[in-house]
Amino acid sequence: MQVALVGIGKIALDQHVPAITSSPDWVLAATVSRHGGVGGVPAYTDFAALLAERQDIRVISLCLPPVPRFAYAAAALKAGRHVMLEKPPGATLSECHALEGLARAGRLSLYATWHSREAAQVAAAKAWLADKALRHLSVTWKEDVRRWHPGQDWIWEPGGLGVFDPGINALSIVTAILPEPIHLTAATLSFPDNRQTPIAADLRFHHPGGAEVSAVFDWRQEGDQTWTIKAVTDAGTLTLTDGGAQMAVDGVRAAAQDDAPLTGEYPRLYSKMARLVQAGGIDMDLSPMRHVADAFTLGRRVTVAPFHW
Numbered sequence: 001m002q003v004a005l006v007g008i009g010k011i012a013l014d015q016h017v018p019a020i021t022s023s024p025d026w027v028l029a030a031t032v033s034r035h036g037g038v039g040g041v042p043a044y045t046d047f048a049a050l051l052a053e054r055q056d057i058r059v060i061s062l063c064l065p066p067v068p069r070f071a072y073a074a075a076a077l078k079a080g081r082h083v084m085l086e087k088p089p090g091a092t093l094s095e096c097h098a099l100e101g102l103a104r105a106g107r108l109s110l111y112a113t114w115h116s117r118e119a120a121q122v123a124a125a126k127a128w129l130a131d132k133a134l135r136h137l138s139v140t141w142k143e144d145v146r147r148w149h150p151g152q153d154w155i156w157e158p159g160g161l162g163v164f165d166p167g168i169n170a171l172s173i174v175t176a177i178l179p180e181p182i183h184l185t186a187a188t189l190s191f192p193d194n195r196q197t198p199i200a201a202d203l204r205f206h207h208p209g210g211a212e213v214s215a216v217f218d219w220r221q222e223g224d225q226t227w228t229i230k231a232v233t234d235a236g237t238l239t240l241t242d243g244g245a246q247m248a249v250d251g252v253r254a255a256a257q258d259d260a261p262l263t264g265e266y267p268r269l270y271s272k273m274a275r276l277v278q279a280g281g282i283d284m285d286l287s288p289m290r291h292v293a294d295a296f297t298l299g300r301r302v303t304v305a306p307f308h309w
């Protein structure tokens with residue numbers, strides 16, 4: 001199948017292009033970018049022109065930041081194209097519901113991707129937790145914003161999510177592996193004095209079985225980076241590290257680990273998108289985003305030191 005990639009920035013070049021070009025399912029048929037392209041691939045600067053001129057391209061993959069993404073996704077669906085959305089699937093829950101409505105009306109596939117759910121050990125963690133009684137679950141997602149988002153000012157603007165941009169990846173794993181739904185009960189959000197989005201967040205959740213569930217996200221961590229989820233149960237402790245690439249139960253590592261975070265995640269997303277288009281399905285799980293919206297609704301705001309690149 002032919003796919004057009006829109007928004008040729010960091011994640012498009014780091015992950016989407018290699019995943020598409022190595023896939024047996026996909027051909028990168030065009031790019032849409034205001035600034036650049038991918039060598040040897042027809043490049044458009046105007047999305048409307050691509051939709052009008054390339055009726056042969058039935059699938060659009062959007063790698064833009066969340067705020068500008070809705071207009072592109074809506075235009076693609078209205079033009080009868082299947083759409084794959086980077087995470088988070090939009091800037092607001094309402095616009096995601098609107099996109100789903102357009103996809104249903106047009107009998108088109110729409111995929112809200114959550115790349116961290118495709119990390120190597122997430123399915124194994126879900127299977128292990130399925131028959132255990134959870135006592136505690138803690139998420140520690142601490143990374144250096146200067147290292148992973150160099151110069152990306154959109155993350156500090158309204159709709160850019162701040163530290164929830166990586167934090168939502170942790171929430172996408174938690175919502176996938178826990179057998180029962182949780183909901184947010186309290187949050188503290190730390191906003192740099194000169195920015196519109198938080199640099200750190202502390203979250204507490206209600207768990208139907210009474211387990212203590214919490215998450216700490218922080219973008220100020222230099223040196224070692226931490227993407228860990230620890231679940232203490234009646235039958236042992238499961239630890240997911242490196243964003244779900246590695247897993248251990250009571251300190252014993254599971255087999256078949258990926259080497260590093262992100263390895264294999266995007267090839268698995270594109271494989272799922274191929275199956276979704278072939279089967280004519282929609283996959284729009286918004287639960288990670290709902291928790292983020294709840295944190296902005298319920299969160300106590302704390303002002304911290306200004307952030308400069």
Ligand code: NAP
Nearest residue numbers: 007008009010011033034035063064065066068086087088
């Ligand atoms: P980025 O490099 O800052 O931006 C991606 C591209 O989007 C830009 O190069 C630009 O493409 C286009 N764009 C930006 N603002 C636009 C606007 N106002 N209107 C139209 N196009 C615009 O961001 P990114 O890191 O790739 O992140 C994009 C999405 O991927 C985010 O939702 C992020 O959460 C997700 N993601 C990022 C990472 C990561 O490691 N960075 C990992 C996983 C997921 P052109 O210059 O080509 O027009």
